[in-house]
Amino acid sequence: MSSKQEDSRFRENKIKYIYGIADNSLILGQRLGELTGHGPTLETDIALTNISLDLFGQVRSYFQYAAQVSEAEVTEDDLAFLRTEREYLNVLLVEQPNTDFAYSIGRQFLFDHFHFLLMTEMQNSKDETFVAIAKKCIKEVSYHKRFSSDWVKRLGDGTAESKEKMQTAIDDLWRFTDELFQTTEADEAMIEAGVGVDVKALKESYYKKVTAILEEATLEVPELKYFQKGGKKGIHTEHMGFILSEMQYMQRTYPGMKW
Amino acid sequence: MAQEKVHIEKELEPILREIPDPEIPVLSILDLGVVREASLDGKKASVKITPTYSGCPAMDVIGDDIVTALTQAGYEAQVDLILAPAWSTDWITPVGRKALEDYGIAPPMDASADKRALLGEEKLVKCPQCGSTNTHLVSQFGSTACKALFKCDDCQEPFDYFKCLI
Numbered sequence: 406m407s408s409k410q411e412d413s414r415f416r417e418n419k420i421k422y423i424y425g426i427a428d429n430s431l432i433l434g435q436r437l438g439e440l441t442g443h444g445p446t447l448e449t450d451i452a453l454t455n456i457s458l459d460l461f462g463q464v465r466s467y468f469q470y471a472a473q474v475s476e477a478e479v480t481e482d483d484l485a486f487l488r489t490e491r492e493y494l495n496v497l498l499v500e501q502p503n504t505d506f507a508y509s510i511g512r513q514f515l516f517d518h519f520h521f522l523l524m525t526e527m528q529n530s531k532d533e534t535f536v537a538i539a540k541k542c543i544k545e546v547s548y549h550k551r552f553s554s555d556w557v558k559r560l561g562d563g564t565a566e567s568k569e570k571m572q573t574a575i576d577d578l579w580r581f582t583d584e585l586f587q588t589t590e591a592d593e594a595m596i597e598a599g600v601g602v603d604v605k606a607l608k609e610s611y612y613k614k615v616t617a618i619l620e621e622a623t624l625e626v627p628e629l630k631y632f633q634k635g636g637k638k639g640i641h642t643e644h645m646g647f648i649l650s651e652m653q654y655m656q657r658t659y660p661g662m663k664w
Numbered sequence: 665m666a667q668e669k670v671h672i673e674k675e676l677e678p679i680l681r682e683i684p685d686p687e688i689p690v691l692s693i694l695d696l697g698v699v700r701e702a703s704l705d706g707k708k709a710s711v712k713i714t715p716t717y718s719g720c721p722a723m724d725v726i727g728d729d730i731v732t733a734l735t736q737a738g739y740e741a742q743v744d745l746i747l748a749p750a751w752s753t754d755w756i757t758p759v760g761r762k763a764l765e766d767y768g769i770a771p772p773m774d775a776s777a778d779k780r781a782l783l784g785e786e787k788l789v790k791c792p793q794c795g796s797t798n799t800h801l802v803s804q805f806g807s808t809a810c811k812a813l814f815k816c817d818d819c820q821e822p823f824d825y826f827k828c829l830i
């Protein structure tokens with residue numbers, strides 16, 4: 406390949422790599438946003454929407470960067486709102502619905518611990534922008550992680566009913582955790598370049614940490630051999646279409662509208 | 665922690681000092697520590713600001729306010745948002761901390777005290793109404809992402825605590 410082709414291939418991989426990270430925050434932020442005004446109490450409602458806002462803020466930094474890397478004329482809004490389902494590269498975990506409060510907390514908990522490890526490692530990237538974003542994010546994610554972990558413990562070690570609900574949510578969501586540690590071709594290219602984080606290496610500390618908290622919450626740690634994956638390659642669960650139709654509605658109805 | 669060296673052009677300082685944080689209007693954006701540079705080249709003013717939290721909706725407003733204030737003062741203004749180094753509550757000036765407290769928001773404590781207080785291990789956050797430290801955490805997230813909600817067990821008033829972010 407000529408160096409121009411190589412350069413263009415590198416950009417393409419980098420953009421995909423950014424989607425792989427940013428789309429998690431975007432879709433989870435959207436899911437949390439659905440709870441605005443519906444949180445079980447005022448405080449949790451505000452907390453979840455604050456977390457949502459943090460995530461959207463992070464998304465903006467990522468998409469502004471992706472727009473900058475891209476050779477095409479695109480804006481952060483185009484990237485957030487005008488891609489098709491197959492072009493979103495978030496993990497399946499974050500698109501799972503707010504079945505009940507335990508599900509929202511379980512999803513958050515399982516994601517936050519991964520997010521924290523990812524942002525910790527990303528501070529060592531050779532890419533300055535990634536380092537800057539990670540240094541900013543890690544401060545916010547620390548609060549998210551503390552919030553969701555506290556609630557897992559509170560519900561798990563709470564009443565018989567809260568325990569059962571928390572257990573059900575963890576049992577159900579556990580099958581989406583393995584995907585967090587899978588890599589795509591774009592990921593591998595970025596890892597090789599010293600730009601991306603090798604998520605495979607985060608797996609052990611993730612399960613160790615998550616297991617310790619579940620045990621503290623007096624919950625059973627699911628034993629599972631079969632895991633579900635696909636989101637990172639753009640193959641989503643049936644929930645994704647509904648999320649996008651709601652999320653993209655304004656932009657598709659009123660093209661060019663701004664955040 | 666040492667205060668980062670920030671260059672604010674003398675001529676621009678009084679103008680920037682007049683711009684309040686949109687969410688906490690008693691606090692100047694300079695005392696909040698979000699202005700990381702303000703330089704001047706003839707009549708061209710360039711200001712760099714950094715967000716407190718990634719999703720802080722106040723940042724766009726702050727950017728617009730700076731442009732408006734500088735334009736009115738006869739400058740050609742350019743505002744850029746920078747991410748690094750990431751904002752820290754250590755950058756809130758002593759004047760800013762005092763303003764927060766007078767306004768009814770408990771200013772951030774140092775990182776280790778903050779952690780103990782937010783984990784509910786120790787009663788450390790001082791009620792801005794009555795000064796008692798007999799307070800407890802109601803929610804880690806308050807009216808905005810940067811604050812936690814506390815309640816005073818002496819005067820019974822709820823209040824916001826500006827969380828430590830370093």
Ligand SMILES: [Zn+2]
Pocket residue numbers: 791792793794795796816817818819820821
């Ligand atoms: Zn009091």
